[in-house]
Amino acid sequence: MIHWAFMIYVIQGAALFLTNALFVLAIARSNGLIGKYTILFAKFITDALSGLAEVLGGAGRLIVIASGDETLRCRRFCMLMPWNIFFTWTEPMTAIMLLIVSIDRLFCVAMPIQYYKSGKEVQCLQILISHMFVSFCILTNWLITFSDTVDQFSPLCWTTDGWAPFYEYFSYFLRMGAAISSVLLYPIVIIAGRRYSKSMVQRQGDAFLKAYESRQRQLTITLGISSIVTLIFYVIPVSIESLTKSLRVEHRFGDLTTVYAVISSNLNPIFNILVIVSRQKDIARAVHKVFADWSCRRTTKVFALRHEQVSATKNITNTTVFKSIPPMKRI
Numbered sequence: 001m002i003h004w005a006f007m008i009y010v011i012q013g014a015a016l017f018l019t020n021a022l023f024v025l026a027i028a029r030s031n032g033l034i035g036k037y038t039i040l041f042a043k044f045i046t047d048a049l050s051g052l053a054e055v056l057g058g059a060g061r062l063i064v065i066a067s068g069d070e071t072l073r074c075r076r077f078c079m080l081m082p083w084n085i086f087f088t089w090t091e092p093m094t095a096i097m098l099l100i101v102s103i104d105r106l107f108c109v110a111m112p113i114q115y116y117k118s119g120k121e122v123q124c125l126q127i128l129i130s131h132m133f134v135s136f137c138i139l140t141n142w143l144i145t146f147s148d149t150v151d152q153f154s155p156l157c158w159t160t161d162g163w164a165p166f167y168e169y170f171s172y173f174l175r176m177g178a179a180i181s182s183v184l185l186y187p188i189v190i191i192a193g194r195r196y197s198k199s200m201v202q203r204q205g206d207a208f209l210k211a212y213e214s215r216q217r218q219l220t221i222t223l224g225i226s227s228i229v230t231l232i233f234y235v236i237p238v239s240i241e242s243l244t245k246s247l248r249v250e251h252r253f254g255d256l257t258t259v260y261a262v263i264s265s266n267l268n269p270i271f272n273i274l275v276i277v278s279r280q281k282d283i284a285r286a287v288h289k290v291f292a293d294w295s296c297r298r299t300t301k302v303f304a305l306r307h308e309q310v311s312a313t314k315n316i317t318n319t320t321v322f323k324s325i326p327p328m329k330r331i
């Protein structure tokens with residue numbers, strides 16, 4: 001059973017990484033989109049790293065199982081496993097990015113004029129503060145964990161095996177608090193949106209401002225749908241995982257709930273991407289342009305290769321014909 005779970009890790013992680021990497025590339029190639037979707041751009045990067053961590057975790061643990069290694073490991077060893085280095089960053093950061101998205105929408109609908117003037121700066125400031133906070137927490141955990149060299153953990157090195165005990169609880173409450181808050185903030189965003197939705201148009205009747213306000217309202221609704229997806233695929237599974245650990249249920253069942261939580265929580269960004277593509281047409285066009293450019297380059301290379309082959313064939317044919325003509329006799 002556990003073998004299949006790790007195989008799913010690899011497949012799902014690869015899909016998550018490639019999908020989000022595609023969106024990162026699409027937005028990066030469009031200067032206008034980076035300014036409009038700075039926070040979503042950072043979120044796609046975080047989700048791509050989460051997919052990479054899942055691939056490494058699944059593949060690495062499959063290798064451990066195949067090798068038959070049953071040697072107990074210490075916290076320091078598990079902390080330095082490649083997948084745990086990524087998971088230590090992505091697990092709290094994924095939830096915090098969900099919260100930042102909701103906070104950003106609240107800023108947008110509550111202060112439309114200010115957000116219109118300084119939206120990109122506000123988004124960058126939120127990203128900077130959140131990343132500095134998570135970096136500080138991770139560094140603190142590493143400094144404490146590095147001295148723990150008592151061999152007591154499974155060679156599979158689950159993510160929490162590389163964490164200090166206090167950090168495990170801190171990370172859980174941080175993840176749950178951020179994810180739940182991101183969902184609970186949206187009713188406030190909707191109420192504030194109804195109150196302030198017409199303020200920009202009433203104050204300045206410019207057609208461009210009307211279009212801007214319409215785009216922001218569309219994005220707010222899109223991310224509101226995403227918050228419901230987050231509740232189903234992220235908050236509930238992580239809550240179940242925590243409940244089984246707090247009740248100290250049978251060890252194998254606890255491992256299965258951990259696997260379920262990882263798989264389900266990593267489905268969350270995939271479904272969120274589907275929501276974004278279906279509703280944000282400018283992002284969908286940017287993604288389509290990536291495929292179109294790739295297809296065009298591939299077609300150009302194929303035609304160039306065929307042209308070279310045809311030219312080479314003609315040269316060989318002409319040389320053969322020239323050699324086959326007998327020399328003219330001199331008179």
